[in-house]
Structures are given as C-alpha cells and as structure tokens.
Amino acid sequence: MIGAIGSSGVSSYGAYGTQGLGVNASSDINLGQFNPVKLRNPNAQEKIQSPSIQLYLVPEVLQFLANEIEKRYKIKIRNSDIPFTEEELRLILSTLGDIPSEHLFGVKMIVKNRSLQLNLQDAPSNVFAKTFKQNVLGAYDKDNKRIYLFEMENKAQLSTVLKHEIGHAVHSYNMTYENFFAFALRSGWNVAYHEQQYIPGNTLYNLGMRKMVLSKEDALEVMTHFDWESIRQNKDRFNKYILSAPEGRQDNPAFKNPYETFACTYEKTH
Numbered sequence: 226m227i228g229a230i231g232s233s234g235v236s237s238y239g240a241y242g243t244q245g246l247g248v249n250a251s252s253d254i255n256l257g258q259f260n261p262v263k264l265r266n267p268n269a270q271e272k273i274q275s276p277s278i279q280l281y282l283v284p285e286v287l288q289f290l291a292n293e294i295e296k297r298y299k300i301k302i303r304n305s306d307i308p309f310t311e312e313e314l315r316l317i318l319s320t321l322g323d324i325p326s327e328h329l330f331g332v333k334m335i336v337k338n339r340s341l342q343l344n345l346q347d348a349p350s351n352v353f354a355k356t357f358k359q360n361v362l363g364a365y366d367k368d369n370k371r372i373y374l375f376e377m378e379n380k381a382q383l384s385t386v387l388k389h390e391i392g393h394a395v396h397s398y399n400m401t402y403e404n405f406f407a408f409a410l411r412s413g414w415n416v417a418y419h420e421q422q423y424i425p426g427n428t429l430y431n432l433g434m435r436k437m438v439l440s441k442e443d444a445l446e447v448m449t450h451f452d453w454e455s456i457r458q459n460k461d462r463f464n465k466y467i468l469s470a471p472e473g474r475q476d477n478p479a480f481k482n483p484y485e486t487f488a489c490t491y492e493k494t495h
Contacts, residue, residue, distance in 0.1 A: 281303060291314065331367070419434045
C-alpha cells in the first residue's frame, strides 16, 4: 500500500557543528574526527520558494528494505513523484554501510524525486545540488536534513551522488567554521585581493588592478572576514577578499566553491 504522508519544499540554511583543525595539519583529511554539535541559530535563515513535494511510503513489497535502512541508520526512505526501485534501495543500504555513523547526523530522510531536478539547474544559494554534465543528480536540503536523489544515467551513479550529498551534510552539521576554512586552504583555495598598482611603460594609462594572493598563514588571519554564507559566493562579507580556486581548476565543478570541493573530496574518500 502506498500512502501520502505530507509535503515539504527545499528550504534554507541549517545548523553547523564543531571541531578544530590547523591549516598546517596533514593534507590527508581525517573526516572521521568530526563530531555533530549544533551551534548555529536556526532562526537566522533566508527562506526560498520551491515546489511542494508530496511524500509517499515505498510500496509494501519493498518496505522491508526501507525498514532495514531506518532500523540501521535512522534514516527514512520516501518516494515522491517517482519511486525507488529495489536495486536503488539495496544500493542505498550498502552505501550507507560505508559511512561512519556520526557522519549521518545531518541526514534524516532520503527522497526519490524528479520534479525538483528541473528546478535546480541553477541551485539557489542555500541549496546544495550535485551536477554532472549539466544534469542535476542530487540535492541536500539542510533545514530538513533531507537528501534528494534524481533520475540518473545509470544506477552506478547513485552511490557516488549519495556520498556527495552526505558530504554536504557533514560540513553543514559536523564541522566548525575554522575547521572548514582550514580544509579549503589545504585543498588549494587561496585568499586574494586586488590592488591598484603603477604599470610602467603603458602609453594609454599607467594604473591597473593586480591580483595579490595571501600566504596561507595570512589567509588564516583574515578568516573572520568570511562567514558560512559568503564562502558560498567565494568572497568575504566586505567585498575586499575573494576565494580563488587553484590555478587551472577554475572551470572544474569541484572548485565551484569550497563546499563543492569538500563534497567531491568526501565522495572519493568513502
């Protein structure tokens, strides 16, 4: 039996967690160290408009798999406008088995959906979406601790997309701001600013803007100029500093912003 159990839309920022890590730590990221501690004010949110999503229980014949996932990992499985297949549920079950249980603190539900896929080609600033070859394959809703899995080219992508979205849950709920900023610097992101300088030998004009890159140590000193929201836009709160992707990687989807860098790193290390 399939029963309707409610509706919700994708909304905005949730809480963030704690742990510290210096920028001089090993480049091997020990993602297993993070502990889920909610710190952020849940009322400090920017609501966005999105289609309502009607949720349904999976068919009775597959409820044994959905129940097993919920029993082991305390994560509910729901259909919306498209159902999970048995193969997909088994892939979810096996994939979650590779994830440390504490990393699932920010995941309460996994939903199969199709309609949102068309509305997230350009993801709102407060929604994380996994894009592959211009197709949105998954999304993470922080307010509701919910992962959406969309239509994929092949089922083999499901495990990678699920791990990617869990990565967004980890940086949203299991890390301090300081820890995340240090990760971004270790991953190759730079803090830079533009300075007006004299250009000798130019017959048309003799002033220009030159990009100045801070050392990693100096970048840590201006860390407080950024916050969780401005990092998403690759700039600080005062429009003085920018986050610059590593040389040659500016067009790499993994370096769209530091959040995507983290999620892509996570999906490859779990």
